[in-house]
Amino acid sequence: MAAGFISQLSTTEPAAGAASIRATRDPAWLRYTLLGAALLFLGLFLVVPLAAVFTEALRRGVGAYFAAFADADALAAIKLTFLAAAIAVPSNLVFGVAAAWAIAKFQFPGKSVLITLIDLPFAVSPVISGLVYVLLFGAQGWFGPWLQAHDLKIIFAVPGIVLATIFVTFPFVARELIPLMQAQGTDEELAALTLGASGWQTFWRVTLPNIKWGLLYGVILCNARAMGEFGAVSVVSGHIRGETNTIPLHVEILYNEYNFVAAFAVASLLALLALVTLGLKSLVEWRARQPVRT
Amino acid sequence: MSIEVQNIRKTFGPFTALDNVSLRVPSGRLTALLGPSGSGKTTLLRIMAGLEFADPGSGRIQFHGADVTNTPAGQRGVGFVFQHYALFRHMTVADNIAFGLNVRPRRERPSPAEIRTRVERLLALVQLEGLAHRLPTQLSGGQRQRVALARALAVEPKVLLLDEPFGALDAKVRKELRRWLRRLHEEVHLTTVFVTHDQEEALEIADEVVIMNQARVEQVGTPQAVYDHPATPFVYEFLGNVNRLQLPSRGFAQAEAFDVNGGRFAYVRPHDIELLPVQDGFDGELAQLRTVHTAGSVARVTCTRHHAADEIIEAEVSRQRLTELGLQIGDSVLLRMRRGRVFAEDFAI
Numbered sequence: 132m133a134a135g136f137i138s139q140l141s142t143t144e145p146a147a148g149a150a151s152i153r154a155t156r157d158p159a160w161l162r163y164t165l166l167g168a169a170l171l172f173l174g175l176f177l178v179v180p181l182a183a184v185f186t187e188a189l190r191r192g193v194g195a196y197f198a199a200f201a202d203a204d205a206l207a208a209i210k211l212t213f214l215a216a217a218i219a220v221p222s223n224l225v226f227g228v229a230a231a232w233a234i235a236k237f238q239f240p241g242k243s244v245l246i247t248l249i250d251l252p253f254a255v256s257p258v259i260s261g262l263v264y265v266l267l268f269g270a271q272g273w274f275g276p277w278l279q280a281h282d283l284k285i286i287f288a289v290p291g292i293v294l295a296t297i298f299v300t301f302p303f304v305a306r307e308l309i310p311l312m313q314a315q316g317t318d319e320e321l322a323a324l325t326l327g328a329s330g331w332q333t334f335w336r337v338t339l340p341n342i343k344w345g346l347l348y349g350v351i352l353c354n355a356r357a358m359g360e361f362g363a364v365s366v367v368s369g370h371i372r373g374e375t376n377t378i379p380l381h382v383e384i385l386y387n388e389y390n391f392v393a394a395f396a397v398a399s400l401l402a403l404l405a406l407v408t409l410g411l412k413s414l415v416e417w418r419a420r421q422p423v424r425t
Numbered sequence: 426m427s428i429e430v431q432n433i434r435k436t437f438g439p440f441t442a443l444d445n446v447s448l449r450v451p452s453g454r455l456t457a458l459l460g461p462s463g464s465g466k467t468t469l470l471r472i473m474a475g476l477e478f479a480d481p482g483s484g485r486i487q488f489h490g491a492d493v494t495n496t497p498a499g500q501r502g503v504g505f506v507f508q509h510y511a512l513f514r515h516m517t518v519a520d521n522i523a524f525g526l527n528v529r530p531r532r533e534r535p536s537p538a539e540i541r542t543r544v545e546r547l548l549a550l551v552q553l554e555g556l557a558h559r560l561p562t563q564l565s566g567g568q569r570q571r572v573a574l575a576r577a578l579a580v581e582p583k584v585l586l587l588d589e590p591f592g593a594l595d596a597k598v599r600k601e602l603r604r605w606l607r608r609l610h611e612e613v614h615l616t617t618v619f620v621t622h623d624q625e626e627a628l629e630i631a632d633e634v635v636i637m638n639q640a641r642v643e644q645v646g647t648p649q650a651v652y653d654h655p656a657t658p659f660v661y662e663f664l665g666n667v668n669r670l671q672l673p674s675r676g677f678a679q680a681e682a683f684d685v686n687g688g689r690f691a692y693v694r695p696h697d698i699e700l701l702p703v704q705d706g707f708d709g710e711l712a713q714l715r716t717v718h719t720a721g722s723v724a725r726v727t728c729t730r731h732h733a734a735d736e737i738i739e740a741e742v743s744r745q746r747l748t749e750l751g752l753q754i755g756d757s758v759l760l761r762m763r764r765g766r767v768f769a770e771d772f773a774i
Contacts, residue, residue: 318511321476322573326525326580327499336528340515 184402187395199385199396207373208381209400211289215364215377216357219296223353227304228346232338234305235312236320246309252301260298261366264291287369292377295363300353307349308342315341344419348412355408359401426583426616427452428473432484435468435477442468444640447484450618450633455610457627458620460637461663466620467588469637473618474498474505474586488584501584504577504615508589510569512561518572519544519557525580547575550609567598574606578613587619591626603630624664628652636660658768661692668693668738674730676710676762693765695725698740700750701759709759712738714752719744728758 189196199205230249234242252260266272268285278285285291319341323333339346361379368375370384378401385394428450435443443465450456458466471477473486475498485494493501512521520527522544526535535543548554551571561569570590577585590606591599607630610617621627627634628648636643636651636659644656655661662669670676670691676698677691701707712728715737724747730736738760752758 318507318509319513321498322505322507322511322513322576323524323528325474325476325498325503325505326528326576328524328528329499332528336524337513340513 181402184395184399187391188399190395191392195392196396196399199393200400202393204373204376205381205393205397208376208378208397211292211375212358212377212379214289215293215296216354218293219300219357220350220354222297223300223304224346224350226301227308227349227353228342230305231308231312231342232334234309235315236317249302249305249309252299253306257295257299257360257362258366261295261363264295264298264363264367268294286367287371287375289375291367292364292375295367296357296360299360299363300357303353303356304346304349307345307352311342311345312338344415348415348419351408351411351415355404358404426489428584428616428618429487429490430469430473430484431487433469433472433479433486434483435465435472435479441640443472443479445483446640446642448635448642448645450616452489452616453614454632455607455617455619455630456633456635457631458618458635458637459624459627459663460622460643462622463639464637465640466622466635466637470586470588470618470620473584474503475501476505502580502582504574504580504582504585506570506573506577506585506587506590508592510561510566510573510593512569512572512576514561517558517560518548518553518564521561521572522547522576522579524576543579547579550578550612551575552605565598566594567602570594570602574609578615583616585615585617587617589620589622591623592621599626606630628664636663638663655692655766658690658692661766666695666739668695668698670738670762670765671733671736672767674710674762675708676760677765689767691762691765691767693762695739695741696723697762697764698738698742699761699763700726700740700742700746700752701761702750703757703759707759709761710738712758712760714754714756714758717747717752717754719747728760731757 188199200209230245233239234246265286268274268278268291270279270286272286285294319337320333323337328336358377359379360377361383364377365380365383368377368380370376370380372384376384378397382394382398382401385391385397428448430446430448430450433443433446435441446465446469448469458470460466468477472479475493475496479486479494485492487493488501498505513524516524519541523540526540526543529535534540544557545554548557551574553568553571553575556564556568561572564572570593574587574590587606591602594602603626606619610630619631628651631648633645634648634651635645638659644651644660646654651660652664655664658669661667670693672689672691674691676693699709701709703711711731713731714726714728716727718725723741724744726740726742726747728738728740730738740760750758
């Protein structure tokens with residue numbers, strides 16, 4: 132219904148838009164100055180750094196560029212990053228949908244507290260959230276002695292990285308879905324129930340199809356952040372080469388060792404990921420806005 | 426299938442939506458739950474459907490003698506139609522209608538071919554042949570509401586419940602659709618309850634009208650009965666126009682029946698007031714003519730009472746009668762009440 136509504140609005144837009152342009156027409160110099168300033172700013176702060184990453188990475192030629200990925204530590208970092216994302220994104224997908232479902236479709240005491248809690252990872256500096264995990268699971272932490280007694284390692288090991296990633300990326304899916312599900316209301320679910328559908332059937336056949344584009348959007352953002360997260364992961368990782376380094380951490384190490392080509396080559400991977408994310412994001416936004424297929 | 430509601434109470438926090446409501450909906454009839462917003466009519470309908478549950482410890486809901494008080498909505502065999510249709514926005518019309526059949530367990534589910542046939546039949550019933558592959562966004566409001574109705578009927582409910590089914594439609598479509606619903610009811614003869622705040626709608630199509638106000642049932646009866654014999658001042662004022670006449674008044678034929686205890690009110694419909702010239706031999710309430718509206722099938726006039734000039738009385742007379750009287754604005758006239766009613770409860774007001 133929302134998609135149809137938007138498409139209806141956009142058909143009436145040109146006329147209104149044309150009239151308003153005439154009414155609010157600014158002098159040419161002002162328009163071009165503003166446009167120029169915006170483009171300059173964008174270029175300086177977004178395009179130039181992106182170009183610099185690729186230029187630096189390819190400074191010694193394509194051979195040196197790919198050599199950076201042949202390194203065992205680089206490969207291990209890439210693998211770990213994908214592993215962390217592969218665990219964090221599905222977990223947050225499930226948590227996010229569950230939280231959004233509960234918040235949007237039910238009334239219960241403590242709801243506003245839950246909404247605030249979901250935003251916590253956005254409000255807290257990632258470094259602090261990393262420190263919290265060290266405080267909880269580190270050798271001197273609350274659960275430290277117990278973990279040591281059972282020979283479990285969380286901090287300075289893969290589980291810590293996964294935990295930190297999950298924490299930092301928790302809000303993306305839920306935040307995306309809550310307003311969407313609230314706007315859609317519960318009538319369709321109630322209709323499904325009166326028609327004899329079970330809770331699961333209602334979720335799979337009615338709720339999920341209605342939120343699929345918002346969900347995909349949240350997952351894309353969540354994934355980008357999960358792969359790019361630096362602060363929280365840095366605190367819990369311990370920077371053990373080949374074991375607990377993710378791509379961003381590996382870039383930092385290479386850079387600190389003056390291995391610029393390799394650093395930028397690995398960084399270009401994250402830059403590419405960002406570009407792919409943006410591409411997917413626009414595609415999803417465009418697809419979600421389409422009047423539903425005939 | 427009859428519906429029996431016994432002593433149902435429902436509160437939302439400090440707000441009482443239903444206050445010990447009891448009601449019997451007869452089998453196979455079209456019943457309207459009529460009342461102003463906040464009167465509890467929608468809550469009552471949702472409790473019948475199993476979308477809400479009455480307060481713990483309050484009464485019971487029975488479908489044809491079987492207790493369904495704690496039965497979930499999906500197992501009550503009700504078809505529910507929502508005010509804003511609640512069609513599944515990502516499904517075609519055909520998939521919407523087939524939903525209730527498709528979610529059945531495999532052994533109870535009809536074959537795909539049979540589901541298709543049923544959908545076709547239902548589309549024909551709601552006069553939407555050819556729109557099976559449209560999406561809800563590509564339909565008009567009236568069409569959407571008919572799809573919602575077909576979807577509810579697809580599961581062969583024993584009871585059909587409609588929540589303000591025409592509330593979101595414009596006046597013309599509303600009128601067409603409610604007559605169509607009446608014809609449909611005559612075809613399928615399903616026990617049907619619909620909620621409305623539009624008294625014209627309720628009086629026009631329902632077999633029985635249940636008038637609700639402030640969490641209680643005020644009156645139950647046929648449209649004719651509730652219109653002609655309102656049980657309470659609320660019903661009088663809610664159904665059609667009515668004058669509230671301070672007593673005593675000379676306008677009543679059996680004046681002594683009303684002429685007791687000053688401060689009471691008589692309720693008189695505008696069309697039950699007769700206009701007479703001020704002449705010897707006629708008796709009635711002396712009033713002055715204030716306004717006359719003749720744009721319509723009858724002339725509507727307003728008068729003020731001679732003895733209580735702040736009291737405005739509306740009357741409806743035929744336009745011919747008005748011409749015969751030859752009245753001008755400001756002229757004196759005698760009012761005779763053919764029928765009226767006094768409520769003892771008015772002491773409380």
